[in-house]
Amino acid sequence: QKEVEQNSGPLSVPEGAIASLNCTYSDRGSQSFFWYRQYSGKSPELIMFIYSNGDKEDGRFTAQLNKASQYVSLLIRDSQPSDSATYLCAVTPGPDKLIFGTGTRLQVFP
């Protein structure tokens, strides 16, 4: 079993809709959870992090964490074509390691 799993997509949503991206992880001891966005040919950039169960909102982005279910999600409200990218979930199964999922490709069409 992979440590961090994501659906590879593509996830296609119309402009203005809510995009929902999901991630599961295998290590129950994981403490920190991150979402990165990566445009084609570019480096990953950090967009959200969450450490506690529940929701964390930042502008159009909401990260949700459920440690009991080992599940973390990212909601993007009012999706824009500029949000089209690959979204990478990352988890710290130990204090030093940072493990990524394979990413979900999001396509927002006008």
Add this chain to the structure above:
Amino acid sequence: DAGITQSPRHKVTETGTPVTLRCHQTENHRYMYWYRQDPGHGLRLIHYSYGVKDTDKGEVSDGYSVSRSKTEDFLLTLESATSSQTSVYFCASAGGNTEAFFGQGTRLTVV
């Protein structure tokens, strides 16, 4: 954004030759990471460091070694390059909360 630079940005090398990639950060970050990114595999951790001279293996460490003699520098060496090591390599650094920031990437081609 954290100041992280990778060098070289592009490299073509021959099978069997050693190759060293350099990552330099100016943020005094404790943690540094080397990943490779291949289609269908996402970012896979090669090696990571949690301090000067403190390193550990990641998911895909075979054929790679690292060194960290200074806080700001983390070197990745391919001991004898193979075609399967053709990839895009990313370095990242993080402070105490492991919010990692990435360099621009190095595209390595082994022919």
